[in-house]
Amino acid sequence: SSELTQDPTVSVVLGQTVRITCQGDSVRTYYANWYQKKPGQAPVLLIYGKNNRASGIPDRFSGSISGNTGSLTITGAQAEDEADYYCSCRDRSGDHMLFGEGTKLTVL
Amino acid sequence: QVQLVESGGGVVQPGTSLRLSCVATGFTFRSYAMNWVRQAPGAGLEWVAVVSYDGRNKYYADSVKGRFTISRDNSKDTMYLQMSSLRPEDTAVYYCARGALYCSEGSCYPFDQWGQGTLVTVSS
Numbered sequence: 001s002s003e004l005t006q007d008p009t010v011s012v013v014l015g016q017t018v019r020i021t022c023q024g025d026s027v028r029t030y031y032a033n034w035y036q037k038k039p040g041q042a043p044v045l046l047i048y049g050k051n052n053r054a055s056g057i058p059d060r061f062s063g064s065i066s067g068n069t070g071s072l073t074i075t076g077a078q079a080e081d082e083a084d085y086y087c088s089c090r091d092r093s094g095d096h097m098l099f100g101e102g103t104k105l106t107v108l
Numbered sequence: 109q110v111q112l113v114e115s116g117g118g119v120v121q122p123g124t125s126l127r128l129s130c131v132a133t134g135f136t137f138r139s140y141a142m143n144w145v146r147q148a149p150g151a152g153l154e155w156v157a158v159v160s161y162d163g164r165n166k167y168y169a170d171s172v173k174g175r176f177t178i179s180r181d182n183s184k185d186t187m188y189l190q191m192s193s194l195r196p197e198d199t200a201v202y203y204c205a206r207g208a209l210y211c212s213e214g215s216c217y218p219f220d221q222w223g224q225g226t227l228v229t230v231s232s
Binding site for chain 1: 143153219225
């Protein structure tokens with residue numbers, strides 16, 4: 001399969017920990033990169049590679065992988081973390097980039 | 109600082125053409141591969157195309173292959189997307205993003221810089 005599957009919606013109580021997952025065959029081969037997207041704004045790179053935070057990204061964001069599932073964890077979610085989150089991974093053919101369908105995070 | 113600025117969007121009729129531009133500043137443009145990524149209304153992000161740093165290699169999403177052409181002019185620090193035979197389903201905000209389809213030891217180069225996007229509406 002050349003798709004990346006994400007849960008459409010996830011919610012978290014303010015200050016609690018939430019995990020957003022990304023499942024797909026490509027994730028067995030390549031670490032997923034993670035992006036945050038807020039309405040009307042450009043996407044922002046959060047995590048790349050095994051678990052590297054992009055410049056300026058708070059350390060409450062982290063990445064991990066298990067089998068064909070990559071995960072983005074937010075430890076101590078803040079109100080400003082309410083956004084859409086996308087995983088991305090190169091297709092195993094090597095000439096396409098894939099994005100997951102996106103997960104809408106609600107902070108309660 | 110790094111800046112990517114898209115332009116060229118607008119309202120067009122189905123079957124017509126449009127060219128988008130992305131001007132880069134704040135980094136050595138000719139050293140980086142560049143991409144177009146779009147987001148249709150109410151939908152997620154969709155990768156559209158990539159062009160290598162030197163313009164020699166280009167790859168496209170199946171949804172646009174044969175209709176869209178990506179290119180770049182390193183003398184002008186500018187990337188382009190020529191869109192032809194436009195369809196209503198091409199309606200989206202189009203973003204340019206810096207990054208390559210290159211992976212090493214399991215880690216893939218991320219799209220680390222993005223523009224603010226330009227809106228393309230295909231409607232009769």
